[in-house]
Amino acid sequence: MKFDVGDKQSLTAQVYKQLRNDILEGRYETGTFLVETKLAEELGVSRTPIREALKQLELEDLVISIPNRGVTVQGISKPDIDDIFTIRHLLEGQAAYWAAQRINQEQMDQLTETIALMDMYTTKNDAGNLARLDSQFHDTIFAASNCRTLKHILTSLHQNVQRARRSSLSIPERTHKSTEEHHAIFEAIQAHDAQRAKELMEAHIMNVKK
Amino acid sequence: MKFDVGDKQSLTAQVYKQLRNDILEGRYETGTFLVETKLAEELGVSRTPIREALKQLELEDLVISIPNRGVTVQGISKPDIDDIFTIRHLLEGQAAYWAAQRINQEQMDQLTETIALMDMYTTKNDAGNLARLDSQFHDTIFAASNCRTLKHILTSLHQNVQRARRSSLSIPERTHKSTEEHHAIFEAIQAHDAQRAKELMEAHIMNVKK
DNA sequence: CAAGAAAAACATGTATACAATAAAACAAAA
DNA sequence: TTTTGTTTTATTGTATACATGTTTTTCTTG
Known part of the structure; x- marks a missing residue:
């Protein structure tokens, strides 16, 4: 799944929407580590928009960030x-x-x-x-x-x-x-x-x- | 005001706390633009931690981000x-x-x-x-x-x-x-x-x- | 073979370079 | 003088390179 720069929204916003949706749809098991480099490659963007999207998700409590370790998905039960x-x-x-x-x-x-x-x-x-x-x-x-x-x-x-x-x-x-x-x-x-x-x-x- | 790398907390967290405090103390006029490069220079860090801190503040509604323009402080009345x-x-x-x-x-x-x-x-x-x-x-x-x-x-x-x-x-x-x-x-x-x-x-x- | 230390691999944290976009300044024409 | 189009400049958005810390693997040693 590649993202398009032609879209009017910022890449960060697109990534955010995608990840959020995937989490709410239950596409990730609870506790799964979301690895920045892996997501970046999968979505065809650099780590920067990924990081920013994850920050937002963290503030909404959909993922938990463990310092220097990474973020794990929390989902919603x-x-x-x-x-x-x-x-x-x-x-x-x-x-x-x-x-x-x-x-x-x-x-x-x-x-x-x-x-x-x-x-x-x-x-x-x-x-x-x-x-x-x-x-x-x-x-x-x-x-x-x-x-x-x-x-x-x-x-x-x-x-x-x-x-x-x-x-x-x-x-x-x-x-x-x-x-x-x-x-x-x-x-x-x-x-x-x-x-x-x-x-x-x-x-x-x-x-x-x- | 310089930040110390020796501190156990991440730079992002330190910047976040500082900015948050400044805003809640009313140190910025409502509507002031927080310019990333300026803050980065003032606090002696790169733009990256500044950006991440601003993202967090935006999620808490203390600042508003206007795409491609910057973030303005909202404060709290x-x-x-x-x-x-x-x-x-x-x-x-x-x-x-x-x-x-x-x-x-x-x-x-x-x-x-x-x-x-x-x-x-x-x-x-x-x-x-x-x-x-x-x-x-x-x-x-x-x-x-x-x-x-x-x-x-x-x-x-x-x-x-x-x-x-x-x-x-x-x-x-x-x-x-x-x-x-x-x-x-x-x-x-x-x-x-x-x-x-x-x-x-x-x-x-x-x-x-x- | 087991235990522990060294080292490699890997991930995040941070800095910086480059690209894209929007505002501002300016120039030219009506 | 006002308006419109162009150039410049400032600022954010994105990519990438480097630093730091953590985990895993490997190798050494008893």
């Missing part, structure tokens, strides 16, 4: 995912709370648009586009919470459980229910009812978990 | 700190909850020891050692929660508000109160009373905030 849902339920609830208080007009417009498109694709049963809009909906709320730290943590967590969320949305019944829940959250934010937005969001996350 | 306390109150509450359920003997022994030392230094009014033990107490609970993600997020947040916590512990009245609260949390964990541990921890964090 089933109970890990359960725990992450619990954490997300707390944090996304808070994000919705703050969003209801702090959202600006532009973000409100964005949410309105996302919700409208969700309705459309729900009737069409288009799971692919719904997954995209789902991410967009949550991302906008993170942004509207106006808390860099929260936005940062949640964006990272969101990606980690992406696969789980995808599979949830592929169940037609869940699709409709999910859109309804998004509607309710949207209305609570529009009404600046922070407490209600929080509770609805918490319930929503726990439903996705199931 | 007063309202940011308030928000971080709110987030910590949620997450540390959950950590205490899980710790009460999942703690092992070794970690329990560690907590027992920390609490005993806290008592001693409280009577001696030794703020420096109390700050250290405070960190240790919370870190042990993160570890006992047995959730990598949570441990990871909280360790990072903990450092960000370290200054605020230090100043809180320098108030003698607060010192005694804080030790009492630690005691109560410790007992709840020892009794494996998850709900109570959570509530006590939440209250504790909010008290520190004030």
Whole structure:
């Protein structure tokens, strides 16, 4: 698998995405050593982008670095995912709370648009586009919470459980229910009812978990 | 300010600590460009450790990287700190909850020891050692929660508000109160009373905030 | 044959050289 | 004077060479 310099993204970013995906897909056994020179050769780039990508993965806790020894993959297990849902339920609830208080007009417009498109694709049963809009909906709320730290943590967590969320949305019944829940959250934010937005969001996350 | 190769830590780690501290101390104006070559010269190392340190800071959201342009410092403002306390109150509450359920003997022994030392230094009014033990107490609970993600997020947040916590512990009245609260949390964990541990921890964090 | 020391192999940590890109300065034309 | 296109310069992105430390192998010695 060779990487192309023609791609607009930096090599580091491409390597990062590739490795991250491979780890989350479980393509590496836990504990495997990721050797820089080997990866560099395999991916057709120098060690530099590899090192930088590994640094990022380390900060996200997907690999562990042992000084002067190398990095080993940590992966992400089933109970890990359960725990992450619990954490997300707390944090996304808070994000919705703050969003209801702090959202600006532009973000409100964005949410309105996302919700409208969700309705459309729900009737069409288009799971692919719904997954995209789902991410967009949550991302906008993170942004509207106006808390860099929260936005940062949640964006990272969101990606980690992406696969789980995808599979949830592929169940037609869940699709409709999910859109309804998004509607309710949207209305609570529009009404600046922070407490209600929080509770609805918490319930929503726990439903996705199931 | 020159760095020493004799230090056991890697240059990257030293540079990271230095830059992080400078940013948190507010030594750089928000928006300042951190130019790799300039920093490299100032700190007496090559660009490589600088780059790696900046990558880490970017992942912690203390600087923003603009591709092909450079990184600008973000710093951390007063309202940011308030928000971080709110987030910590949620997450540390959950950590205490899980710790009460999942703690092992070794970690329990560690907590027992920390609490005993806290008592001693409280009577001696030794703020420096109390700050250290405070960190240790919370870190042990993160570890006992047995959730990598949570441990990871909280360790990072903990450092960000370290200054605020230090100043809180320098108030003698607060010192005694804080030790009492630690005691109560410790007992709840020892009794494996998850709900109570959570509530006590939440209250504790909010008290520190004030 | 076993144990330990020396050395080779190998990996990461760091420095530096080169390439690509974006901003700034400048010149020319309308 | 303003605008547009070109050149220069500064800075990041990437590759590579070298230094340092760790593991494994090999060889020596009892």
